[in-house]
Amino acid sequence: MRKIIIRIKIKHFISQFLIFLGTIIYTVMKEKEAQINHDVHPLVLYVEKEDGTYGRLETASFLSKNYLDDYFDKVRKWDAELKEKLDKGEISPVYYYMIMLEMGEGDLASRVGISKWKLRRHLKMKAFEKMNLRMLRRYADVFDIPVSNLLHFTVIKEKDQHKLKITYQKATSNPYISVSKIETV
Amino acid sequence: MKEIDFEHKMAAHCESGTVTALLNHGGLEITEPMIFGIASGIFFGYFESSVFSFPMFIVRNKPGSIRKNIIKRLGVNFYTRSFRSQEKGIEELDSLLAEGRPVATQVDFYYMEYMPEYLRTHMNVHFINVIGKNEKSYLISDSYYKEKAELRTELLHKARFVGGNMAPKGFLFYPVSIPENIDFEKAIRKGIKKAAHDMIKLPVPFVGVKGIRKFAKKVTGWPDLARDIDHLSHEIMKINVFLEDQGTGGAGFRFLYATFLQQAAQKINDAQLEGMSKRMMAIGDDWRNISYFAARIGKNRDLGESRLDELSQMIYMMADKEQEFFTELYKMVK
Numbered sequence: 001m002r003k004i005i006i007r008i009k010i011k012h013f014i015s016q017f018l019i020f021l022g023t024i025i026y027t028v029m030k031e032k033e034a035q036i037n038h039d040v041h042p043l044v045l046y047v048e049k050e051d052g053t054y055g056r057l058e059t060a061s062f063l064s065k066n067y068l069d070d071y072f073d074k075v076r077k078w079d080a081e082l083k084e085k086l087d088k089g090e091i092s093p094v095y096y097y098m099i100m101l102e103m104g105e106g107d108l109a110s111r112v113g114i115s116k117w118k119l120r121r122h123l124k125m126k127a128f129e130k131m132n133l134r135m136l137r138r139y140a141d142v143f144d145i146p147v148s149n150l151l152h153f154t155v156i157k158e159k160d161q162h163k164l165k166i167t168y169q170k171a172t173s174n175p176y177i178s179v180s181k182i183e184t185v
Numbered sequence: 186m187k188e189i190d191f192e193h194k195m196a197a198h199c200e201s202g203t204v205t206a207l208l209n210h211g212g213l214e215i216t217e218p219m220i221f222g223i224a225s226g227i228f229f230g231y232f233e234s235s236v237f238s239f240p241m242f243i244v245r246n247k248p249g250s251i252r253k254n255i256i257k258r259l260g261v262n263f264y265t266r267s268f269r270s271q272e273k274g275i276e277e278l279d280s281l282l283a284e285g286r287p288v289a290t291q292v293d294f295y296y297m298e299y300m301p302e303y304l305r306t307h308m309n310v311h312f313i314n315v316i317g318k319n320e321k322s323y324l325i326s327d328s329y330y331k332e333k334a335e336l337r338t339e340l341l342h343k344a345r346f347v348g349g350n351m352a353p354k355g356f357l358f359y360p361v362s363i364p365e366n367i368d369f370e371k372a373i374r375k376g377i378k379k380a381a382h383d384m385i386k387l388p389v390p391f392v393g394v395k396g397i398r399k400f401a402k403k404v405t406g407w408p409d410l411a412r413d414i415d416h417l418s419h420e421i422m423k424i425n426v427f428l429e430d431q432g433t434g435g436a437g438f439r440f441l442y443a444t445f446l447q448q449a450a451q452k453i454n455d456a457q458l459e460g461m462s463k464r465m466m467a468i469g470d471d472w473r474n475i476s477y478f479a480a481r482i483g484k485n486r487d488l489g490e491s492r493l494d495e496l497s498q499m500i501y502m503m504a505d506k507e508q509e510f511f512t513e514l515y516k517m518v519k
Binding site for chain 1: 195196217218233234235236237238239275296303304306329330343348350415416419426432434440443444447462466477479483
């Protein structure tokens with residue numbers, strides 16, 4: 001009986017200790033703990049300095065440093081899923097770019113300058129295929145891509161990605177004609 | 186490249202950073218937290234609208250109001266203008282730069298080419314200082330970027346004149362005159378009073394502490410709005426982005442505000458405010474726990490009902506804490 005009680009006490013102690021450790025890890029916003037070394041995504045945070053005053057610290061994003069791969073995995077997965085749906089004609093390229101750029105319907109509609117009702121129709125192939133070139137260009141401007149990209153994807157096979165790269169993809173001075181450059185890395 | 190002599194410094198937030206840099210350039214020595222606090226920058230709001238692809242929350246007051254409140258409370262005079270015609274907007278910016286004047290302008294963040302691609306989203310309320318120009322590009326001082334950056338001319342024009350919600354319309358501003366004697370005590374008390382008022386007294390169900398409660402209540406329903414588990418995980422992890430990464434100085438501006446309270450306490454010799462600053466820092470730590478928690482459960486796809494309940498409870502607690510805090514702060518400056 002006593003053994004069990006001791007065991008329970010030890011268990012209790014360990015769990016309390018872990019919680020205590022957790023609070024140490026998560027509740028201190030001191031200068032040293034806040035410093036993250038990562039050059040892609042710099043940030044300014046306000047932290048407690050060693051002398052007790054609060055001030056600015058140039059550091060980097062915790063999320064970008066630790067979880068960026070996860071984000072890119074998700075994006076790749078969505079890209080593949082949406083392209084499959086595009087293949088089957090279930091969605092239109094407008095829907096593809098709207099999801100990939102994480103834009104709201106209301107926002108996209110007002111940037112393109114059409115009603116939300118009209119935008120919703122353009123998300124399906126049935127209305128998309130009736131769209132004229134000028135409307136296509138307005139979408140392309142908002143998505144910041146050449147007009148042709150709404151009808152065409154340039155894909156480099158995974159096994160070739162280390163030697164080939166799309167270095168340039170822009171409209172010429174005629175906005176409907178675009179040029180892509182694929183070069184060896 | 187014609188470049189204006191301008192000290193570039195990264196800042197926690199784009200609007201307060203831009204205003205601070207301009208005022209420092211004009212000769213007024215003031216820090217970013219002071220600008221943020223005097224302008225009552227701290228806030229909370231939870232929004233569900235078709236403008237956003239998913240429900241979202243904000244942790245600061247309305248874009249543009251930092252500048253407006255600074256004009257009101259410090260007596261600084263700003264020249265401001267937005268444009269209907271793109272040509273006029275471009276012309277005015279160029280002529281101001283030729284005069285040797287750094288100018289702040291409102292842009293769509295998406296076209297800031299120097300930032301890493303994955304960070305760039307369409308957001309019409311980004312503020313930058315333009316500090317130089319040559320034939321091909323402008324020189325930019327952006328609070329979110331380590332160095333001065335070059336931006337292609339056509340991209341800056343695009344960014345200044347995009348359409349959409351809160352369209353920038355080429356909006357630009359710069360300080361014209363800065364008064365010599367500023368009554369900081371009055372400005373600080375007014376700034377605090379307005380911020381506390383907006384946090385606890387506005388009769389709108391989705392802003393202030395009511396907004397925090399609404400967020401806590403609604404977050405458990407997010408799984409119904411998401412396309413799949415990856416999308417849900419992405420949106421939950423964005424809680425971390427909104428609180429830490431989108432130019433907040435950490436913990437959804439709470440650390441920045443604590444710094445303001447401390448600096449204000451020193452400026453006007455108020456021991457009470459010093460104490461409040463410590464409490465705000467502790468509240469900030471709790472928000473930081475929430476953002477780490479969100480990042481972790483999002484990464485692990487550990488998004489069952491009980492986990493989201495846990496998250497919701499944590500957020501509810503913040504509402505109580507902030508209500509108590511701001512009620513006391515309000516009484517202090519009333």
